[in-house]
Amino acid sequence: MKDFIKHFYLLLDKFKSGENFAFLRYSDGEMHLLMNRSLKIGDNWWELNGVRKSGGNYHPINFKDLDIIKHKFFFDALKDSYQYHAKNYFVGLSCRCCVGNENFKWQVDFRGGDDEHLTWANLLINGNYNRFINEMLPLFKEKKIVFICNEYMDLLKLPFDVVKDFRVGQNCMINNFNISDEIIEWMKENNIKDHLFLFSASSLSEVLIHKLFVSEKENTYIDIGTMLNNYLGIDINRGYLQGGATLNKICIW
DSSP: OOOHHHHHHHHHHHHHHTOOOEEEEEOHHHHHHHTTOOEEEOSSEEEETTEEEEOOOOOGGGOEEEOTTTTHHHHHHHHHHHHOOOTTEEEEEOOHHHHOHHHHHHHHHHHTSOOTTEEETTTTSGGGHHHIIIIIGGGGGGSEEEEEEETTOOGGGOSSOOSEEEEEOTTHHHHTTTHHHHHHHHHHHTTOOSEEEEEESTTHHHHHHHHHHHHOOSSEEEEOTTTTHHHHTSOOOSGGGGTOGGGGOOOOO
């Protein structure tokens, strides 16, 4: 049985040693996309496969319009990123305590079965978030960091320097789908190796990490999600960012 805290330290040990890796996060939203479900999110509503529900207070950074027919190219790219297997390519999925046994089993099966590279999407948050802040984040200061993030985000208050940033906008999964070409070209032209790439670009992060990792494995790629929103001038409406009860949640396998 996999251990939530132990897996955090397995990743942290790689980070400390300078061993490059990729860490991708497929939370419940990505799970629905992997299941071929169209997804839309507005200011105070969300819609799954045409069924709209009210609720939530979403920042424009979170607005989405993903249609399985019109945007099949993105759905296919997301599946490719999820099903790719390679050394040091870690895929985090939604655990059974977050999405239930049936959905959890579907994710494992769709990936091709459990293995050492399958882990939690929540590995760096919830009960591990304080470990991330206190033990991993300070090490970022030693890295050459590239940040792929939304145009709304302000990088000036980050506790580390950023050598290069690439920006995406609203519904970036579609509107900025080809930004991978720009990033890879920059990497090749500047012989970028042993850099830390951070991604806060919704579900596009997984597609980008996959493409960049395939192009150059001598960098570390981490989907940082909302983990640094406290520093970025963006909404902090996640429970773990507000000191909520989820900070004590140890996700199970």
